[in-house]
Amino acid sequence: MHTNRLSHVGIIPDGNRRWANSTGLDLEYAYDKGYEVLKNAIRWFIDYDVKYVTVYAMSRDNCTRRSDYEKRILFKLIDKALWDFRSDYTLKKYDISIRVVGDLSLIPDKLRASIKSLVEETKDRSDYIITTGLCYSFYWEFENYLAKGLKAPSQNLPPIDLVIRTGGMRRVSSFFPLLIEYAELYFTDTLWPNFTRRELEEAITWFYNQRRNFGV
Numbered sequence: 655m656h657t658n659r660l661s662h663v664g665i666i667p668d669g670n671r672r673w674a675n676s677t678g679l680d681l682e683y684a685y686d687k688g689y690e691v692l693k694n695a696i697r698w699f700i701d702y703d704v705k706y707v708t709v710y711a712m713s714r715d716n717c718t719r720r721s722d723y724e725k726r727i728l729f730k731l732i733d734k735a736l737w738d739f740r741s742d743y744t745l746k747k748y749d750i751s752i753r754v755v756g757d758l759s760l761i762p763d764k765l766r767a768s769i770k771s772l773v774e775e776t777k778d779r780s781d782y783i784i785t786t787g788l789c790y791s792f793y794w795e796f797e798n799y800l801a802k803g804l805k806a807p808s809q810n811l812p813p814i815d816l817v818i819r820t821g822g823m824r825r826v827s828s829f830f831p832l833l834i835e836y837a838e839l840y841f842t843d844t845l846w847p848n849f850t851r852r853e854l855e856e857a858i859t860w861f862y863n864q865r866r867n868f869g870v
Contacts, residue, residue: 658862662706663699664814664837666829667692669821669845676845682727687847689731693738693745696784698851700748702858706783706811710829714791717760729765732788736768739776749781755807755830756790785811792828808832816861818854820846838864 667688674684692709699707712728720728739745739752752773758766769788799806808830814837817826822843826834840857842849 658815658864658866660702660704660815660858660861662708662812662814662816662833663704664708664710664817664829664834665692665695666710666817666819666821666827667846667849668819668823670847672821673845673847681724684847685727685731689735691847691849693742694851695849695854696745698854700782705781706785706814708785708787708811708814708830708833710787710790710827712756712788712790713827714757714760714789714794717757717789729762732761733765733768736772739772749779751776751779751783753783753785753810754788755785755795756788757794758789760789783811787830790828790830792831795832806832813837816840816857818842818857820844820849836866836868838866 670684670688671681673679673687674681677684696707711732716728717725739750754769754773758769761769795806795808798804809832811830811833813835814830814833817829817834817837818840819826820842822841822845824841826839838861840860842853842857844853
């Protein structure tokens, strides 16, 4: 029997642009491919009965420093994801609550309205909680909440047990630091569009083999 409990997984899905460069395919196709992998991954986590999944869609720096062309691609894809959660039968049959944390003032008005609508629509669901970090940074959370004595949005979630980062980088890039104090960090060189269920199983097996003492 596993002694570690895996109830919250964080994903940093890195490597879409490098995948596009390595395959010679365009960036929009790469992000579409990455999104399909993410949809599959959510189903895989449900199979493992992981209640909370938190995904780093875009950091605040992504939202302020990426080209307008790339941001248009990403915002279009997020809009598609909102539609899929309302229409995809496989996703609809699960009791999934959607949450979004980040500086939404940096995204188009229409997209922001759609996000708020879906969050409101699913707020009472409780079997699975999918949270997206969108234009997120800890500095934004600190300045707008913690420094004012307010509870930060990410503090409405339990601690993250396992962070999976693809793409070969060994850093967390301001990924929800309030939640990852004792998280196990799993890094893989696999670019996100190539991430498979088998690799997810390897990451989960690795997690269960870690000794977690939480500072004791």
